Amino acid sequence: MNVIKKPVLLDELSRFPVIDKVIIESLEQALYRLVVEVDQQQYYVLEKANKALTRRSIVAIQELLTPFVIHGMYLSHQSPYDEMIGHEVNDNSNEMFVPIGDYFKNTRNDTVH
Helix, strand or coil: CCEEEEEEEHHHHHHCCCCCCEEEEEECCCCEEEEECCCCCEEEEEEEEECCCCCCHHHHHHHHHCCCCCCCCCECCCCHHHCCCCCEEEECCCEEEECCCCCHHHHHHCCCC
16 A cells, blocks of 8 residues: 655644654665654655655654654664565565654653752
């Protein structure tokens, strides 16, 4: 099942009071892209017009999201293995979809010393 994703600028995410799902897509060799889901609609996040938001670490993406209310955060990875060994491309997805914690929400210390 293909989901149609709409573009949204990072600066425009604040229009959503709650982000239902954050999906950090693993692309290749420590390159990650951000997708958010709000009210069952997925949006790929842009840094600026026509430039997808990508970072070299999951934590770098999570840091950008600290101001937002997020209900779930996931890592998505789809392997090109079938293509690499010459299998026909088919409609079956080999996507791994793994729930991950939010590094900053779990480690933030608001105590004043």
